[in-house]
Amino acid sequence: MDPLLKQVQDGGVIGAGGAGFPTYVKLDCQVDLVLANGAECEPLLYKDQVLMQRWAxxxxxxxxxxxxxxxxxxxxxxxxxxNTDTIAILQATLPESLELFLMEDVYPAGDEVEMVYEVTGKRIPSGGLPKEIGVMVNNIESFVNLFRASKGIPVTETMVTVHGEVVRPYTAWLPVGISYQQAIDLAGGITCDDFVVVEGGPMMGSVTEDLTQPVTKISSGLLVIPRESRIARFKMRSEEDMLRIGKSACDQCSLCTSMCPRGLLGYPIQPHLAMRGLQASGENHLSYTLAAQACSGCNLCTMWACPEGLDPSRVCGITKRDLRDSNQLLSPQQLQAQTVDVHPLREYRGVPTKRLTRRLELSEYALKKAQFIQFDELLQANRQQNRVQPVSITQVRIPLSQHIGKPAAVVVKVGDSVKKGQLIGKADAEALSVSVHASIDGKVTAVNNVVVIERN
Structure with a gap:
């Protein structure tokens, strides 16, 4: 393997968000353009701005x-x-071989397909990859981690925004393996009685009530929201209820399709036909459900376009799952054959982030930016506020699989003493895999799919 690719694999570098695709694989190609995605279009998240401002x-x-x-x-x-403050910082030291591309404040500007089209005027082939049109895309944190891996510094922490119903929203480098509860406690605690947590952004993130889960390399945001909020109600609706309501209430107005970002780019996605598929059977059913395959899951149809409060995005996701399970997915070539010209009104149908934030009932939170704070300062502030029971990071639970591909193979055993940055899970050289490292000094107290480390 190429020396840099090996450093990146051994350093545990993956996409810092989404599915966590291993970065060394993305680097194994020849393209004309390297694109850093700093659009950060999910409301309330601030991690990319912090990274660009402080680690340019x-x-x-x-x-x-x-x-x-x-x-x-x-x-x-x-x-x-x-983001004029970030732009000014970047421009001050921008190398001659790099440039900035300034984008409108719309959702989902940060979608990989959207950004590639805006920058190059080319569309990634339907069902294909950016490298097929000479582009490699990564997020901001992955490029930072790539640089560090080249210096022998592995990934042991991730930049996370904690926001919503908390005392002090913040953005910080958090050790991989601390619990959601600890991360939220470092924000001064929760300010409502009945809540859930969104993992990631409010549009594409998922809801959880399990605060024992560990922060991983792909963690980007923890948003505490009331259980009765619009976002929580949509995301917590059972699959059975969601499908039943969609089947009975969809009037085929087609607004979901009219506003679909991928559809406006000409890709073969029509959410209203996926909704129609709930009412059809036989040959018609398959033709309708195939209209869901090119869905990106941006959730705009559900949280913005649908006037009935239905969930076309989730219907598309379930439909794709069922098509995959029944081996009925179209090939990339078949999808590409159905791709049409970019819609002439596309540029006028971008959804302004401020308006989307209001629709999501997040405007009150958005008034308070989750500013960056050093992790040690977070701990100190928490000690001063909670003198009786301050947050103490005495244990981390580090999964051996935090990415697409094969989990790392554990190389430590119970009782071993480890240092921060020490290898605890080695990448499989014959598979899609990256290494995993200790995020604190301590002793290994449990080894399974997760390595538990406790401070001495």
Whole structure:
């Protein structure tokens, strides 16, 4: 394996969000353009802005390494025009071989397909990858981690925004393996009685009530919201209820399709036909359900477009699952054959983030930015506020699988003493896999699919 790719694999670098695709695989190609996705279009999240403002040199370093590796002549950072403070910081030290691409404040500007089209004027083939049109895309944190891996520094922490119904929203580097409860407690605690937590952004994130879950390399946001909030009601509706309501109430107005970002780009996605599929059977059923395959899961149809309060996005997701289970998915070539021209009104149908934030009932939270704070300062502030029972990070639970592909193979045993950054799970050299490292000093107290480390 190429030396840089090996460093990135051994350093445990993956996409810091989404499914966590291993970065070393993305670097194993030859393309013309390296694109850093700094759009950060999910309301309330602030991690990418922090990274660009405070670790610009490492971002640039990671991008330049990636460009050299893939033979790219052009490096671009996509960022929204509204982030003038971040833009000024980047421009002050921007290398000549890199450039900024300024984007409108709309959702979902941060979608990979949307950003590639905006920057290049080219569409990623339906069902295909950016490299097929000469582009490699990564998020901001992954480029920072790439640079660090080239210096022998593995991934042991992740940048996370904690926001919503908390005393002090913040954005910070958190050790991989601390619990959601600890991360939220560091925000001063929860300010409502009945709540749930959104993992990720309010649009594409999922809801959980299990605060014992560990922060992982792909964690980007923990948003505490009331159980009765609009977001929670949608995301917690049972699959049975959601399908039953959709079947009975959808009037085929087609607004979901009219506003679909992927559909406006010409991809073969029509959420209203997926909804129609709930009422059909036989040959018609398959033709309707196949209209869901190109869905990106951006959730705009559900949280913005549908006037009936239905959930076309989730119907599309379930439909894709069922098509996959029955081996009925179309091939990329078949999908591409159904792709049409970009809609002439696409640029006028972008959804402004401020309006989306109001629709999501998040405007009150958005008034308070989750500013960056050092982890040690978070702990100190918590000790001062909670003198009786302050947060103490005495244990981490680190999963051996935090990414797409094969889990790392554990290389430690119960009773071993480890240091922060020490290898605890080794990547499988013959599979899609990355290594995993200790995030604190301590002793290994349990080993299974998760390595538990307790401070001495």
């Amino acid at each position: 040199d490492e971002l640039f370093g990671g991008m330049l390494l990636a460009m050299k590796q893939v033979g790219a002549s052009r490096g671009v950072i996509g960022i929204k025009k509204k």
